[in-house]
Amino acid sequence: MAPSSTGDVLCDPLRQKFVDILNSNGIWDEVDNVVMTEPPELKGEHMATATVYLRYEFKDKEVKDKNLFVKKFTSNPAHTAFVKKGRIMEKEMSFFTEFLPKAREFCGKYAGCEKLLDLFPKCWYADEEMVVLENLVLDDTFIMLDKEVKQDLFTAKLVLGNLAKFHAATYAFIEEECGGSEKFAELYECQCFEAFMQENDPMMEPMFDNGATTCINLLKGHPVEGDAEAVETLTSYMGKSYPLVTSIVKLNHSEKLLVLNHGDFHNNNMLFKKDAETGRVNDHVFVDLQITRLGSPNLDIGYYMYTSVQPKIRRAHFMELLRHYYDTFETTVGMFGGKKCPISYEDFVADYRIKSQMGFFTTLSFIAAMGALKDIDMETMSEDPVDMMEIFNTAIRNWIANNPEKAAAIAEEVVAVVKEHGQVSGPI
Numbered sequence: 001m002a003p004s005s006t007g008d009v010l011c012d013p014l015r016q017k018f019v020d021i022l023n024s025n026g027i028w029d030e031v032d033n034v035v036m037t038e039p040p041e042l043k044g045e046h047m048a049t050a051t052v053y054l055r056y057e058f059k060d061k062e063v064k065d066k067n068l069f070v071k072k073f074t075s076n077p078a079h080t081a082f083v084k085k086g087r088i089m090e091k092e093m094s095f096f097t098e099f100l101p102k103a104r105e106f107c108g109k110y111a112g113c114e115k116l117l118d119l120f121p122k123c124w125y126a127d128e129e130m131v132v133l134e135n136l137v138l139d140d141t142f143i144m145l146d147k148e149v150k151q152d153l154f155t156a157k158l159v160l161g162n163l164a165k166f167h168a169a170t171y172a173f174i175e176e177e178c179g180g181s182e183k184f185a186e187l188y189e190c191q192c193f194e195a196f197m198q199e200n201d202p203m204m205e206p207m208f209d210n211g212a213t214t215c216i217n218l219l220k221g222h223p224v225e226g227d228a229e230a231v232e233t234l235t236s237y238m239g240k241s242y243p244l245v246t247s248i249v250k251l252n253h254s255e256k257l258l259v260l261n262h263g264d265f266h267n268n269n270m271l272f273k274k275d276a277e278t279g280r281v282n283d284h285v286f287v288d289l290q291i292t293r294l295g296s297p298n299l300d301i302g303y304y305m306y307t308s309v310q311p312k313i314r315r316a317h318f319m320e321l322l323r324h325y326y327d328t329f330e331t332t333v334g335m336f337g338g339k340k341c342p343i344s345y346e347d348f349v350a351d352y353r354i355k356s357q358m359g360f361f362t363t364l365s366f367i368a369a370m371g372a373l374k375d376i377d378m379e380t381m382s383e384d385p386v387d388m389m390e391i392f393n394t395a396i397r398n399w400i401a402n403n404p405e406k407a408a409a410i411a412e413e414v415v416a417v418v419k420e421h422g423q424v425s426g427p428i
Helices: 014-024 077-085 088-107 136-141 153-177 182-186 204-220 225-235 241-249 297-308 309-315 318-334 345-355 357-366 370-375 385-402 405-422
Strands: 031-035 052-056 066-072 123-128 131-135 259-261 270-274 280-287 293-295
Touching: 014 031, 014 052, 014 088, 014 370, 031 182, 066 136, 066 153, 066 405, 077 088, 088 123, 088 131, 123 241, 136 270, 153 182, 153 280, 153 297, 153 309, 153 318, 182 259, 182 293, 204 345, 204 357, 204 405, 225 357, 225 405, 241 357, 259 297, 259 357, 293 297, 297 318, 297 357, 309 318, 309 405, 318 345, 345 357, 385 405
Parallel strands: none
Antiparallel strands: 031 052, 052 066, 066 131, 123 131, 259 293, 270 280
């Protein structure tokens, strides 16, 4: 039977697997077709796994189609081997099936905390090969914001407030339910496993120097005020940034404030709903829990601030945003039996100046690459790591050449963000 709309109609045994998933979640209506579609709007948006929409069409046409969102490995053996090494599907599976249920049960013991962790889509199924989530985009009008536009002050405060609530709940869970970070790391080892930022990683380490090199070449091809100083600074980062980042993210149980980090907390990994009349964001959820880590909350905050907040907003409202996060965190932690934040606001800001460097150097690696990602097909990527990196670099060079106006704007931002980093964190 032909599908009623675009997509591939699945056949057994894969079809039966998805029918079983539907049944296990209490839906027993007889299924006509199971249709899998690769949404073009998600091409280049997710680097680690392939993302597809799944639609159930029922025999009874009066029953509304059911949409789900599936994350699976690509068919590229080399790429799959790389992401499996990072245990990313295993991490997301364990987040939804092990950590989150226990953490929600813990929150339910405290008045006002029962819904603190309602910040994630419902997980319908998860194993080490595939994660199936409710499709909030098709079923509940959530959207992904344009990563090139980034977030305004109102949205940034909403996001940081929700992040503070998530972090606060995990901090209370770690301290009270687990008896501290060392026991948590033992019980939830997969959540704490460092997926990518490991010392001497042959795939990740070159990306940081390549990012700096791309920015240098961009400045040389699109001269802007302050470019010479920026090139000098970027050159000084060569060979230093990745070791610094790995040392920053390395788990240190002696730190006073440790939380479960989202790990990849940026624009592409959150969904929003907007008010139909005002157009203002009024709801927000987190997605893509594949790179979780135990560490300072400033690892998430710095990564988010550099990658997802409008630069002019971040620079003008830097302290206001940090204060908003801290106050929300402190208030939320207090809801767990009067628990106190273990560090002062001043110490929190000092910690940000160190930990946020992870976000800064990651941004340098991707600042000129985001527009090129849609031109890279993970399914056909070379199996040779050197060739894979060259494919990335070629796509970036081509995008810069084909988008001179955008490239010139990025060059100005490179200068500005390098200067900003010097003011916030100082020389490395």
